[in-house]
Amino acid sequence: EVQLLESGGGLIQPGGSLRLSCEASGFVFRSYGMSWVRQAPGKGLEWVSGITANGGSPNYLDSVKGRFSISRDNSKSILYLQMNSLRAEDTAVYYCAKNGNFYDTSGYPSWGQGTLVIVSS
Amino acid sequence: DIQMTQSPSSLSASIGDRVIITCRASHSVSNFLSWYQQKPGTAPKLLIYGASTLQSGVPSRFSGSGSGTDFTLTISSLQSEDFATYYCQQTYGAPRTFGQGTHVDLK
Numbered sequence: 001e002v003q004l005l006e007s008g009g010g011l012i013q014p015g016g017s018l019r020l021s022c023e024a025s026g027f028v029f030r031s032y033g034m035s036w037v038r039q040a041p042g043k044g045l046e047w048v049s050g051i052t053a054n055g056g057s058p059n060y061l062d063s064v065k066g067r068f069s070i071s072r073d074n075s076k077s078i079l080y081l082q083m084n085s086l087r088a089e090d091t092a093v094y095y096c097a098k099n100g101n102f103y104d105t106s107g108y109p110s111w112g113q114g115t116l117v118i119v120s121s
Numbered sequence: 122d123i124q125m126t127q128s129p130s131s132l133s134a135s136i137g138d139r140v141i142i143t144c145r146a147s148h149s150v151s152n153f154l155s156w157y158q159q160k161p162g163t164a165p166k167l168l169i170y171g172a173s174t175l176q177s178g179v180p181s182r183f184s185g186s187g188s189g190t191d192f193t194l195t196i197s198s199l200q201s202e203d204f205a206t207y208y209c210q211q212t213y214g215a216p217r218t219f220g221q222g223t224h225v226d227l228k
Contacts, residue, residue, distance in 0.1 A: 037165075044206075044220075045159070045165060045208050045210075045219045045222070047210070047217040047218060050217065059215045059216060059217070060216065095164055100170060104217065106170045107155035107169075107171075107212065108155070108157075108165075109167045109170075109177075111165060112164065113164060114164060
């Protein structure tokens, strides 16, 4: 059974930094692309970032480029999202998602439970 | 960026109704289009990928069609467990983008 467990969320002041982690199990982590998707309170889904199975070709939402960095450790089956210069508008539940293949052309068949990030003074 | 526009934004339907949700892309996304279902307080669930391929374990009353810029999600006979919000997503261009969602509730 695929399991994705996010951690690292919390309350942070504007301008601060957080690193989210997503521990994966139940599948061959190094064979699948991974993504981060967020959802602000009461709002819709917003794709944040994605990375291919081998760690190449990271992509980002325009509003987080230069502030967020996605990475993965295939030896530990962990996906990361380093978030710097956080803004109030980054407040959201952040979901880790397993892509359907090496890239993400088959959608995201598995999701974590989400971790809440609140950016506020 | 490729904009995804869903219609309607919300709809009310009865058990057994046929429900159709549409998704339009601002530029062609070929068939790199997925549909998700989300219930309050839970993570999204993949229903359809590749515009028309049913994800394993998803009931056959769900179906998807379309290519290029125009897509539809059809629920052939709405069941009580189908009341939720539905999102389309394109995985053709960067950044990946979701539609704004369609909320389906009980009439």
